[in-house]
Amino acid sequence: MGRVIGIDLGTTNSCVACFEGGAPVVISNSEGSRTTPSVVAFSKIGERLVGNTAKRQAAVNASRTVSSIKRQMGTDYCFRADNRDYTPQEISAMILQKLKKDAEAYLGTEVTGAVITVPAYFNDAQRQATKDAGRIAGLEVLRIINEPTSAALAYGLDHATPQKIMVFDLGGGTYDVSLIEISEGLIEVLATAGDNHLGGDDFDQRLADYILEEYRREHKINLAKDISAVERIKEACENAKKELSTAIQTSINIPFIATLKGEPIHLYFDITRAKFEELTEDLVRRTEAPVQQVLQDAGVKASELGMVLLVGGSTRMPAVREKVRQMTGKEPSGNINPDECVALGAAIQAARLAGEASDEFVTDLILMDVTPLSLSIETIGGIATKIIDRNTTIPTSHKQIFSTAANYQTSVDIKVLQGERQFAKDNKLLGNFRLTGIKRAPAGVPQIEVSFDIDVNGIVNVSAKDLGTGKEKSITITAGTNMSEDEIERAVFEAQAFSADDGIRKKRFDAVSDAGRMAAVGHQYLKVNKKELEREKKREIQRRTANLERMSRRKAERLSDAEVDEILAEIQALQDLIGTGL
Numbered sequence: 001m002g003r004v005i006g007i008d009l010g011t012t013n014s015c016v017a018c019f020e021g022g023a024p025v026v027i028s029n030s031e032g033s034r035t036t037p038s039v040v041a042f043s044k045i046g047e048r049l050v051g052n053t054a055k056r057q058a059a060v061n062a063s064r065t066v067s068s069i070k071r072q073m074g075t076d077y078c079f080r081a082d083n084r085d086y087t088p089q090e091i092s093a094m095i096l097q098k099l100k101k102d103a104e105a106y107l108g109t110e111v112t113g114a115v116i117t118v119p120a121y122f123n124d125a126q127r128q129a130t131k132d133a134g135r136i137a138g139l140e141v142l143r144i145i146n147e148p149t150s151a152a153l154a155y156g157l158d159h160a161t162p163q164k165i166m167v168f169d170l171g172g173g174t175y176d177v178s179l180i181e182i183s184e185g186l187i188e189v190l191a192t193a194g195d196n197h198l199g200g201d202d203f204d205q206r207l208a209d210y211i212l213e214e215y216r217r218e219h220k221i222n223l224a225k226d227i228s229a230v231e232r233i234k235e236a237c238e239n240a241k242k243e244l245s246t247a248i249q250t251s252i253n254i255p256f257i258a259t260l261k262g263e264p265i266h267l268y269f270d271i272t273r274a275k276f277e278e279l280t281e282d283l284v285r286r287t288e289a290p291v292q293q294v295l296q297d298a299g300v301k302a303s304e305l306g307m308v309l310l311v312g313g314s315t316r317m318p319a320v321r322e323k324v325r326q327m328t329g330k331e332p333s334g335n336i337n338p339d340e341c342v343a344l345g346a347a348i349q350a351a352r353l354a355g356e357a358s359d360e361f362v363t364d365l366i367l368m369d370v371t372p373l374s375l376s377i378e379t380i381g382g383i384a385t386k387i388i389d390r391n392t393t394i395p396t397s398h399k400q401i402f403s404t405a406a407n408y409q410t411s412v413d414i415k416v417l418q419g420e421r422q423f424a425k426d427n428k429l430l431g432n433f434r435l436t437g438i439k440r441a442p443a444g445v446p447q448i449e450v451s452f453d454i455d456v457n458g459i460v461n462v463s464a465k466d467l468g469t470g471k472e473k474s475i476t477i478t479a480g481t482n483m484s485e486d487e488i489e490r491a492v493f494e495a496q497a498f499s500a501d502d503g504i505r506k507k508r509f510d511a512v513s514d515a516g517r518m519a520a521v522g523h524q525y526l527k528v529n530k531k532e533l534e535r536e537k538k539r540e541i542q543r544r545t546a547n548l549e550r551m552s553r554r555k556a557e558r559l560s561d562a563e564v565d566e567i568l569a570e571i572q573a574l575q576d577l578i579g580t581g582l
């Protein structure tokens with residue numbers, strides 16, 4: 001068996017870690033970043049791009065770029081590209097494949113297994129889909145664990161004194177709060193709540209909207225219609241937001257943002273932390289209700305909390321930290337990078353399961369999580385009758401006896417539902433099956449025992465047994481949206497075929513796309529400086545800009561290594577000439 005890794009497969013960013021030298025460490029990706037954007041793109045020339053490369057070209061290739069695929073896990077959503085539908089599992093597998101590959105490059109050996117984390121509220125179909133994504137990427141999924149549990153592992157809390165802990169996770173696109181309990185060798189998720197549409201992206205958008213509006217007011221120019229300008233503003237706003245987490249003032253400076261009547265225009269903006277906090281105050285306030293809800297669901301007072309762990313890059317914002325302090329009366333933890341601790345915890349768990357961890361990390365720890373939503377079956381009148389209540393610790397199994405509704409009924413349909421609503425139709429149908437061969441008897445006489453089992457990964461198995469005849473039928477819930485064995489196998493094969501030379505593909509694609517971007521910089525430079533430039537230098541810039549423009553139209557997949565080097569040299573030459581780069 002090869003090595004194992006821990007993966008935080010996030011909505012906006014993913015992170016991978018392994019166990020090295022007796023401790024978990026984050027693995028940088030091939031671009032040198034410690035997190036990888038969870039973005040996949042299908043380029044117009046048949047390339048498959050993942051991570052930073054995909055994110056960078058998103059603005060100009062929006063219809064062929066997929067982000068936030070995690071939101072679609074367990075649904076029947078499909079992304080269509082090049083006359084082919086891709087399931088969320090397959091798209092996620094492309095991200096996992098890149099993480100696996102980067103980990104292999106770092107470790108210098110094959111990676112075969114992984115622990116992958118999911119939000120505590122993920123339902124059965126979402127967990128299954130995540131597991132399938134791992135398989136498609138060529139990974140044996142050793143365990144699916146909940147993100148807050150993983151964060152607690154990273155903090156070594158499984159060895160700590162028994163206590164109740166809040167995990168406050170504000171990422172790029174989602175917000176989750178969980179209450180967990182640590183007791184002797186046991187981590188239990190007591191309750192979870194959150195907002196699936198609140199995260200750092202909303203803060204970037206708020207700042208971008210403000211800047212667009214101010215720019216329109218001051219210069220009478222509406223940049224909002226220019227997709228590329230808006231994308232550049234958003235990127236600059238994200239950077240400014242990050243800077244404002246440590247500085248109290250920063251500036252946004254985007255030269256050549258657009259052209260007006262043939263003249264280039266620039267954007268320059270000063271922004272203070274106070275203004276940013278004023279613009280985003282309501283977003284920070286939206287974190288309150290879920291905190292109240294988990295405390296209430298778990299029956300815990302804020303004063304009883306032992307610690308508050310911060311997870312997710314957006315918890316670096318001082319206003320968010322202050323809000324957490326206010327709500328809990330606790331100083332939140334800060335000694336592990338919030339964007340890395342989930343992956344670190346997963347790496348610890350992976351190492352334990354594979355026997356890679358050192359003694360210090362080997363414990364008899366049992367990871368206990370809870371079902372995020374209640375599980376029921378449909379009974380007469382379309383009522384959802386609960387078998388397992390939400391927030392029940394897993395693994396678990398529950399049984400209940402039901403009977404028939406009509407005289408001499410010989411079969412019953414068992415519909416398995418997930419959700420909190422009273423009527424079956426308002427909950428999510430996880431699956432159904434029919435138990436036949438029930439002994440003929442008047443209504444209410446047959447005894448049908450329905451059992452629900454939820455395993456450590458949160459995957460549900462339901463069975464129904466006629467106690468009169470002993471006839472039994474069961475299903476493991478794989479909702480209709482999940483992939484069949486055959487589909488998974490085909491996807492595994494395709495994914496392997498595609499990963500063969502991703503690195504080389506990426507280098508070629510980047511060279512061609514950078515050539516185009518550098519040619520644009522050259523054109524802008526010529527426009528702005530046309531009067532001052534000496535003839536010779538102007539000619540040289542024109543020549544190199546035209547070369548790059550030509551190079552940007554080349555088919556990336558046909559480039560040889562020498563041709564890639566030639567493009568890179570041309571980009572460098574133009575950069576040296578004009579003193580600005582990409």
Ligand code: AMP
Pocket residue numbers: 010011012013035170171172173199200201238241242243245311312313314315316317338339
């Ligand atoms: P995650 O998905 O947990 O990696 O979180 C990503 C989000 O965190 C993105 O919206 C980032 O812009 C945001 N983020 C990362 N670093 C910072 C920072 N220093 N200050 C504010 N937000 C940050």
